Every structure is written in C-alpha cells, then in structure tokens.
Amino acid sequence: MKVIVVKDYEEMSQKAFEIMASVLDAKEDAVIGLATGTTPIGLYSKMIEDCKKGRSYAKVKTANLDEYYGIDPTNEQSYVSFMKAKLFDHIDIEQNNTHIELSNAKDAQAECDRYTALLEKMPRDIQVLGIGSNGHVGFNEPNTPFGSDTHVVELTESTIKDNSRLFNSIDEVPTKALTMGIKQVMQAKKIILLANGKNKAKAIRDAVKGKVDPICPASILQLHPDVTFIVDEDAASLL
Ligand code: F6R
Numbered sequence: 001m002k003v004i005v006v007k008d009y010e011e012m013s014q015k016a017f018e019i020m021a022s023v024l025d026a027k028e029d030a031v032i033g034l035a036t037g038t039t040p041i042g043l044y045s046k047m048i049e050d051c052k053k054g055r056s057y058a059k060v061k062t063a064n065l066d067e068y069y070g071i072d073p074t075n076e077q078s079y080v081s082f083m084k085a086k087l088f089d090h091i092d093i094e095q096n097n098t099h100i101e102l103s104n105a106k107d108a109q110a111e112c113d114r115y116t117a118l119l120e121k122m123p124r125d126i127q128v129l130g131i132g133s134n135g136h137v138g139f140n141e142p143n144t145p146f147g148s149d150t151h152v153v154e155l156t157e158s159t160i161k162d163n164s165r166l167f168n169s170i171d172e173v174p175t176k177a178l179t180m181g182i183k184q185v186m187q188a189k190k191i192i193l194l195a196n197g198k199n200k201a202k203a204i205r206d207a208v209k210g211k212v213d214p215i216c217p218a219s220i221l222q223l224h225p226d227v228t229f230i231v232d233e234d235a236a237s238l239l
Pocket of ligand 1: 034038039040065129130132133
C-alpha cells in the first residue's frame with residue numbers, strides 16, 4: 001500500500017488525475033471503476049478538461065461502485081444522475097459503455113447478481129474509491145463480510161446522516177443501496193482511494209494502520225497488491 005499525503009483537495013485531485021491519465025495513456029479502451037460523492041468531483045473535472053484538450057473517452061468503459069435503491073434513475077439524487085452531471089455529459093463517452101446498478105430494479109437481488117456477472121466480464125484496470133467517515137468503501141458498511149459480492153445494503157445511520165447534506169432533509173435520503181461487494185472492489189487491478197478533510201482522519205488511520213478487520217471495510221485494501229491512498233493533510237492527521 002502506498003500513501004501519498006498532499007496539501008489540499010486540488011493537489012489530491014491532480015495526483016489522482018495523473019494516475020488515471022497514465023492508465024488511459026496505456027490503454028484507450030481501459031475499464032475504469034468510478035465512485036460518486038464529493039471527493040472525486042475534482043478528479044472528474046480534470047478528466048473533462050483532459051477530454052476538451054483532445055483525449056477521446058469513446059472507447060473507455062466505466063462501472064460505478066454503487067447506487068441508491070428505491071428511487072427513480074432520473075431523480076437528480078440518483079448516482080446515475082450524479083455521474084452524468086459531473087462527468088459523462090461532458091466527455092465523449094458512449095452511454096452504453098457506462099454501467100451502474102439500476103436504482104429501481106424490481107428484484108434488487110437479481111440486479112445485484114447481474115452486476116456481479118457483468119463485472120466478471122469487464123475486469124477494471126483502475127478503481128477510484130472514496131471512504132466513508134465510518135470506513136466504508138462503496139456502500140460496504142462496517143462488518144460487511146470481506147467475501148461479499150454485489151449486494152443490497154441497509155444504510156447505517158451514520159451514512160444517512162453524512163449524505164443528508166446533499167438532500168433537502170434527512171427523511172429524503174434513501175435507506176437502501178446496491179453496492180459492489182468487497183470482493184469486486186478487490187478485483188480491480190489498480191486502486192486509488194482519495195480522502196480529504198478532518199472527518200476522514202479516523203477512517204484513514206484505521207484503514208492504513210489498523211487491523212485488517214470488517215469493522216473498517218477499507219482496511220482490506222492493505223491486502224491489495226496495487227493500492228494508492230491519496231490523502232490531504234487533514235485526512236492524514238492521525239497517521
Ligand atoms: C460513493 C461511495 C462512497 C463514498 C463515501 C465518501 O460511490 O462509494 O463510499 O465514496 O461515502 O463520500 P464523500 O466523497 O461524499 O465524502
């Protein structure tokens with residue numbers, strides 16, 4: 001595991017972009033795993049600039065980590081809407097090459113199984129991760145078994161509270177989600193985990209220095225052969 005401590009959000013996004021660009025330079029049809037949330041927005045802005053400067057994303061394929069369950073995909077709070085607004089609508093990617101769990105699938109478990117099978121067929125060259133203040137990756141909440149496949153999650157109170165900042169009220173935050181399992185996260189050839197801010201410091205300490213234990217899902221990354229944490233000084237403050 002490599003840990004890069006950077007000054008601030010801008011430097012974190014730049015460093016993440018450099019790693020992403022090196023993957024895309026090597027393979028124009030790379031498969032990239034993406035995350036939502038506030039953390040990777042700076043990285044996505046840099047990918048948009050990169051496309052404007054001339055790189056084509058037409059052959060790139062994407063697979064997102066997770067999606068809320070029980071809302072319409074067209075809802076502006078869905079993660080598919082987020083990805084369109086923050087990245088896909090601004091680059092030349094083919095819509096058919098972007099993948100995410102279906103937020104209004106009738107049968108949630110069948111949708112998870114479809115996604116697990118899809119990921120088997122499109123191994124990711126790189127996976128972008130954020131981290132929850134409770135150490136979650138994707139929506140794999142504390143105590144999720146490390147061997148889990150894509151599954152339905154009851155979001156914890158702490159995640160609902162963290163995410164309520166993006167909704168009008170906490171009652172509007174969906175209570176369920178569909179997420180890649182830890183197993184699928186670990187299958188990516190290369191992983192970059194980004195974190196900024198003091199509220200991530202404990203999760204970063206537990207993930208980097210703690211015991212590999214499902215209580216901190218991100219701690220499993222210590223066992224991945226090619227993982228880089230890019231954290232700002234605040235998130236690194238307990239290391
Ligand atoms: C989102 C995801 C989550 C977030 C995490 C941090 O797809 O998988 O694990 O990465 O909750 O969210 P932010 O970046 O909003 O602090």
